[in-house]
Amino acid sequence: MALLLRRFSKVMQRNALIKTYSDSGVRLRILPSTSCSYEDPVQIKVSGLTPRQHVEMRSHLKDDKGVVFKAAATYQADGSGEVDLSRHSSLVGSYTGVEPMGLFWSMKPDVPHSKVVKRDGSTPLHVHIEACSGGETLAKETNERHFASHGVRRVPVSDGRIRGTLFIPPGEGPFPGIIDLYTLGGILCEPRAALLASNGFVTLALALYGYQDMPKKIEKLELEYFEEALTFLQKLPQVKKTGVGIVSISKSGELALSMASLLPNVKATAWINGNIANVIFPLHYKDIVFPPLTVSMERITVTPSGVLDIRDALEDPMLKENHASVMPIERASCNFLFVVSEDDRNWNSAYYAEQASNILKAHGKTNYEVVSYPKAGHFLEVPYMPHYPSGIHAAVGQAVAFGGEPKAHADAQVDAWRRVLEFFKKHLDCDNGPFKSLLEPKRQLKDE
Known part of the structure; x- marks a missing residue:
């Protein structure tokens, strides 16, 4: 009662x-x-x-x-x-x-x-x-x-060492494939991958560590894991065999560059506020080891709001003694899109993109473009996602500044997303087959 x-x-x-x-x-x-x-x-x-x-x-x-x-x-x-x-x-x-x-x-x-x-x-x-x-x-x-439009399928992935989530567009395919790499921590970020699938890409949101049964703490990363993910994606019947794309942000930026430089079948790499050198963990591939850049604690400051500013904490990767940490992007044959926030307080991503461009240019390459946003912060997410100016950094263990002015950052997220989509549509063989119909304006999910 x-x-x-x-x-x-x-x-x-x-x-x-x-x-x-x-x-x-x-x-x-x-x-x-x-x-x-x-x-x-x-x-x-x-x-x-x-x-x-x-x-x-x-x-x-x-x-x-x-x-x-x-x-x-x-x-x-x-x-x-x-x-x-x-x-x-x-x-x-x-x-x-x-x-x-x-x-x-x-x-x-x-x-x-x-x-x-x-x-x-x-x-x-x-x-x-x-x-x-x-x-x-x-x-x-x-x-x-x-994030996922009508008909997009979400498939949890547990294949060998690979852990993540696969998003498959509606239709028979085959579709262009993308591996979505996020940042540190034992989480899997799916919204971007789901939105990419809604735009016609089979997308694998790939976990780095600490997810499900993966080790919670690690001492190194192995590029073979990412190589397995590339092979897994390329073998799917829904995925075109003409090469895959990689989208990355923050820590995963150098992982994307290492994949593009050392692994086959990478055709397009979108790098968002990343690094060109390895950081935090040693990165191993066969007999190659990329040591992490060292951190200069004296260059860490405290902002007026009381959070740490770690923008200049890392050693300069272009110094001779740090060259072993730099990804050999001159070996890559794919196309690059470097997306940069000039008010990135996590690290100096604008400088890293500039140096990446210089390396490629010095080797006679023209397979890159740089897009820069003056007042945007570190975490450039999908359009209209709330601004994230500071947060608990997984490597630091304390609150750090990520930068950005809210309005400028919001505008940058909209523009950067458009450019990322255009970049992949241009370089991932998207001009034929079922993908073409997916380029048309998407039907609303529910009528007013």
Whole structure:
């Protein structure tokens, strides 16, 4: 009986809320649909307000670790009683000015130094939007944002030593293949891999260590592991046999370069804020050992916010005594895309990209391009992902600065994602077969 009463109470409360929202005459719409791909922008409109009424727009999401991210911005309705985030300016709040997706990229966590964690790329993130005035909610709606589009298959991988998750586009294929490498720690980051599959690439999100039954702590990395992953991907019937792509960020940058330099069948490598030299662990391949760069503790400083700035902590890889740590990218035959954030505080990725370009140029190579974003920070994620300015560094064990100004960083994420897709479409034999149809605008997942 008590359970029935509680359920009845919840129903009555929900109905009361619905009645309150409908009685207000205010309507909040997310266009063109409340369900969309994570990479797609939406238009948020509120109607039924009093002309010139001030309204606070709020957003929040809860990630897979239970951390809540929030943003809020105040708007003034126009003469028709409407607020349209694609036309009207935020007056004050998490951001100001005309920012159609400001409620998404400006969200901040309620737990300091947190980034959005999404373990399963086949399920969406739900961003809840509210229009409030005088402390009351006038209207609300939820934007269901998918990483994997309709028909994309998620397949856990446990093959020999290989651990990760495979995302396969809909259709028979074969499709271009990509290995997605992330950064340190015992997590597997799936959103980018799922989005790549939604754009027509069979993508393997590959774990480095500490994932499932993999060792939690390691003393070295072996390139043979990544070679096995390349072989595994190339043998899949859904994958084209014309060479694979690699996308990397942070620590995985030099791993991507080592794969491109020493392993066969790598055709295109996208390097995002990485290094050109080995760091943290020795990297072994057959009889070759790449020692890690050493760290100069005296070059670590503390920011005004109290977190560490480790940007200049590593020794210069171009010094003669450090050449053994540098990846031999002059041996690579693939195409490179170096994506650089100039306000990267994790390390000097702009300098590393410059040196990589110099090495390739000195060997008569033209198989590279560099894209630079002046005010972006280290973690360039998929479009509209909340900015991650500081976090607990897996190698340092303390909070460090990652840099970036939120608005500039958000713009960089959108542009960098477009360039990465164009890069792989250009260099991974994407002009024929079923992939061509996937280049057309994606159908919305649910109608408005």
